[in-house]
Structure formats: C-alpha cells, structure tokens
Amino acid sequence: MQYRLSFALQVVGTFFLSFLDFVAILVIFHHLPHLAGWSIGEIAFLYGSAAVTFKLSDIFMTNMDRLPVLIRGGSFDQVLTRPLGTLGQVMTGDIDIRHVGSIGQGALVLSIGISRVQVDWSPQKILVFASMLVGAVLIFCSLYVATNAIAFWTMDAREVANSFTYGGNAMTQYPLHIYGVWMRRIFSYVIPLGFVNYFPSLYLLGREDPAGSPHILRFVSPAVAAGMCVIAGTIWRQAVRRYRSSGS
Amino acid sequence: MTASIELRDARKTFNVYRRRAEARGLGRLRRDRSQVHAVDGVSFSVEPGEMVGYVGPNGAGKSTTIKMLTGILVPSSGYVRVLDLEPTRQRVDLARRIGVVFGQRTQLWWDLPLQDSFDLLRHIYRVPEDRFRKNLAEFGEVLELEQFIATPVRQLSLGQRMRGDLAAALLHDPEVLFLDEPTIGLDVVAKARIREFLADLNREHRTTVVLTTHDMDDIEQLCKRMMIIDHGHVIYDGDLETVRARFGDESVLIVDLVEAGPPIEVMGARVEKVEGPRQWLRFRRGEVTAAALIAAVAAKAEIRDLELSDPDIEDVVRRIYVQGMDR
Numbered sequence: 001m002q003y004r005l006s007f008a009l010q011v012v013g014t015f016f017l018s019f020l021d022f023v024a025i026l027v028i029f030h031h032l033p034h035l036a037g038w039s040i041g042e043i044a045f046l047y048g049s050a051a052v053t054f055k056l057s058d059i060f061m062t063n064m065d066r067l068p069v070l071i072r073g074g075s076f077d078q079v080l081t082r083p084l085g086t087l088g089q090v091m092t093g094d095i096d097i098r099h100v101g102s103i104g105q106g107a108l109v110l111s112i113g114i115s116r117v118q119v120d121w122s123p124q125k126i127l128v129f130a131s132m133l134v135g136a137v138l139i140f141c142s143l144y145v146a147t148n149a150i151a152f153w154t155m156d157a158r159e160v161a162n163s164f165t166y167g168g169n170a171m172t173q174y175p176l177h178i179y180g181v182w183m184r185r186i187f188s189y190v191i192p193l194g195f196v197n198y199f200p201s202l203y204l205l206g207r208e209d210p211a212g213s214p215h216i217l218r219f220v221s222p223a224v225a226a227g228m229c230v231i232a233g234t235i236w237r238q239a240v241r242r243y244r245s246s247g248s
Numbered sequence: 249m250t251a252s253i254e255l256r257d258a259r260k261t262f263n264v265y266r267r268r269a270e271a272r273g274l275g276r277l278r279r280d281r282s283q284v285h286a287v288d289g290v291s292f293s294v295e296p297g298e299m300v301g302y303v304g305p306n307g308a309g310k311s312t313t314i315k316m317l318t319g320i321l322v323p324s325s326g327y328v329r330v331l332d333l334e335p336t337r338q339r340v341d342l343a344r345r346i347g348v349v350f351g352q353r354t355q356l357w358w359d360l361p362l363q364d365s366f367d368l369l370r371h372i373y374r375v376p377e378d379r380f381r382k383n384l385a386e387f388g389e390v391l392e393l394e395q396f397i398a399t400p401v402r403q404l405s406l407g408q409r410m411r412g413d414l415a416a417a418l419l420h421d422p423e424v425l426f427l428d429e430p431t432i433g434l435d436v437v438a439k440a441r442i443r444e445f446l447a448d449l450n451r452e453h454r455t456t457v458v459l460t461t462h463d464m465d466d467i468e469q470l471c472k473r474m475m476i477i478d479h480g481h482v483i484y485d486g487d488l489e490t491v492r493a494r495f496g497d498e499s500v501l502i503v504d505l506v507e508a509g510p511p512i513e514v515m516g517a518r519v520e521k522v523e524g525p526r527q528w529l530r531f532r533r534g535e536v537t538a539a540a541l542i543a544a545v546a547a548k549a550e551i552r553d554l555e556l557s558d559p560d561i562e563d564v565v566r567r568i569y570v571q572g573m574d575r
Binding site: 074075077078080081082083084085241242243244245 | 262315318319320321322336339340341343344348350353355372373
C-alpha cells in the first residue's frame, strides 16, 4: 500500500479488464435470446459465482507461483526447518490485493444475475447458495494445490497448473450441459468443476439438467469440496516427500 | 539416557538423468537414468551434550546427512532418529527442539532488520516473552549484535549475517544444533568469534552440536570427536588426535630465500620441491616443531618470507585411502 495511485489504477484496471470477459457473453446474447436454454440473468448468475470464487482463491494462492523458485533454488529447505505446516508457509507471504478489482467485477455480475433471476430465497436456498460459494473456493484452491504440487516432480508446473485453474474458471462460466458427454462426465466425476456452481445452480434456479444428471448432485457440493481438500492435501504431502533440495 | 541422534544404515539415493550426448534426432530426447548414492549406509549415534565434527570433501554426503536429520530429505532407507523423533514424519515437533544453520543460506528475512526477523521467529517458535528477551540479551551480547540489529539483513556482511543466523537458530533453546559449514567464506577474525561462541554454547547450555566443515581448524578447536565421510560412507569416527597422528601430521613449510641455492638440509624435514629461491620442506609435526624448523633453516640461509601449510581435509582423506585405517 506504499503507492496509492498505482494501487488505485491497478484495481480499476483489473476491474475493466475482467469485465471485457463478460462483454463477450453479452455479445452472444445480443444475437440470441437464450444460451443453451438459459437466460442472460441465469448465465450472469453462473458467471458471477464462478468469477467471485475463482478470484478469491486466486488471491489465496498468489504465492503458488513462487513454488518452483523455492524448489529449484533449494529455499524450500527453510520451509521444512520451521515448526509450521509447509502449505501454509508457501501460501502466506505476498497477498496480492490488487485482484480486488476483478472480485468486484465478479460480484457486480453476480448481483446483476441475482436481480434478474426469479428465485424464491427460502432459508434452504440461501444455505445452498452460501455453501456453493464456500465449496467453490475450496475446490479451486484444491486444484491450485494439487496441480502446483507437480513441481516437486518436474521442477516447474505453472503451465499445467494454470490450464487447470484458469481453464477451470473459464469452463465454469457456462452451463455444463453445453459440453459433450465425455466432457460432462470428466467435469462431474474426475475434475469435479461442475460442483463449483453448475449443479447447485440447477437447484437454486429451479432448472432441469437437459443431460439428465442425478438430482442428488445438486446438494453434494460441500462434500465434494471436502473430498477435494483431502485429496489435494494428500498429494501435497506426498509431493513434499519427493523434495530433493539442492547441493550446498 | 538415550542418544540425541541415532542413524542406522541410513541411505539416500538420488536418480540422476543424463541426456545422451552422442544421440541424434529423436534419440536426443531420451535420457539415461543413473542412481547416485549420496549417503550409502551411514550409522552413528551422538550423545546429549556432545560436539561432533562431520567432515569430508565436496559431494561426500555431509549436507545430505544433515538434511535427513533435520527433516528436509526423506531417507531412502535406514533408521534415523533425532531426540527420539523420526525427522520427516514428526517434522514440526522436531523443528521446535532443534536449531539449523546453513552457512550458504540464511533463514532470516532478507529485507527486514535483524530485530524484526527475531520477532517473527519468536512467534513462529512460540518462545515465551521472558525466555526470548533473556536469550536475545545473552546471545546479542556475546555475538555483538547491537551494532547491526536494526540493519536490513541484505546489507549485513557475511560474518554479521552468520552471527545473526546463529542467534536466530538459538532463540527457542534447541536441544540439538545443526550447523552446515558455519565458517565458510569468513575471515580469520569472524571464524574465531563463531568458534568461541559455539564452544561456550556447548559448555554452558549443554547443547548437542553437529557441524559440517571443510576447515580442519574448526574441528581442532571445537570437537573432541570427528567423523570423516567420503563417497557416502563414514570412513573414520574418533578423535582428531588419532587422525592427525596417523595421517595428518605432515605439514609443509614454504620458504622464500633471498638467494636461490641448493636444497637446504635440515634435521626432520626433506625438501620436496625447489623453484628458484622458493623451497618446499615437508616435515612431521610429531618430530620437529615449526619454530625449530624455521630456526634451523634461518641458520643456513637468509629467509625473505615463509608460509606454513597444514594438511587439509582432502589430504587426510586421500591418505586414509592410501594407507588404510587399520595400520
């Protein structure tokens, strides 16, 4: 926060840059009244919930970019000699709050979405909505951890990790049923990105899945998120055991 | 009383990939895998309060051993215990009870003043406030940290930084202190200060100390016991005097004479090499003292300059191989 003007400009900049992303969707709706049967309000709801939760986990995981440097240079030694968890130590450090601009954009789109869809906000729906957001952050964070941990084997995994995290974010901006059968299966049961927002949104928006996925999937996002955290934690611990340090 | 450190047949093997130099076309993408046994069956134990020197040439496996003991590297096989804990599985519990200093690398925060690094470490190790103040006062005085405690670490000299690192590793009263090359790159004065500090620490706090070094003087002044490691094996474990007496008591006196002349003949030394006015005399410290030898040489020829070179660890290791331990 040393440089206020620079900070303000970056916040505004990330806000508008990420807004361009949503403009692409607006362009589609300029030509079509519906996208895969969903109205613009519903798409905004889906897009906004993905954007807010993804950017939030992106902020938590800013420091994962440093991981290959720590591994290659052998500075991960220090992380291991301190009486604290390794993941926590890697995650903390610089937290890049300039991303608040893009969170703001996601929140704006999400609130537009909420105002345009017809949802009867019963306590049950509010609970599902809140757990959807928390679960989405956890699923994205788990993806960050699990994919970046590959660096312990390969020395660098940022490109692979980015294709899962940023790619995952792009994928969750559209309803899952626009994808082909195999893609849907993968994103439901292998890399469970469908649970970030699509399945709970089916319930919240009162929509049917044209692909006919089981009803129960709409309510299991918190369990999926918890499972993802366990898997990511296990991968991380195994990865740390592979650390080779460097000659000194 | 159980041992502070115990290793039984500990091994660490690394896979190393090498690209085939002679390959052409797609063959260049193939790699040959070979295994390097960095530590190849090491066993020893260290009692509480001992101060042990762990020496050996570059790449002998010193750092790898230390890293297995401090929970950084997972051993490929074997039994490793420090304070009855398994270093990698009980890493966090162990980290609270040991101190680690790597001479080549700092654990301080590069951009922060030393004082701030200490404050952060106090929180990380949850050192009670009064303990922290008492330790900082004690170590700060002995290591003379006051002059630079407010300076960012990046601006400290190597010697100052090492003193800061030592204090940082001791704030939580560790029972065992691991030092990897604590005197590397330091000048004579800085080395002496660090050695004195370590000797006091071991005497007054009964801290168990394991240090790796290249410098035989570190061992001579600090450790009753030394272990020599080479190619991943411990080839000697015992006191320094024994090694000195058997393998390392040959020193070389290099004299620059005012005028070039024939090899000087003196008792107890033989001339190894003559290069103009410069002569190399090899002698055994057990047979003749350096002072007596210099006097004898001075009696025969006028000396312009002289230098005394003691055997370094590489010499000692080479000789152990040539002569064998059981002689």
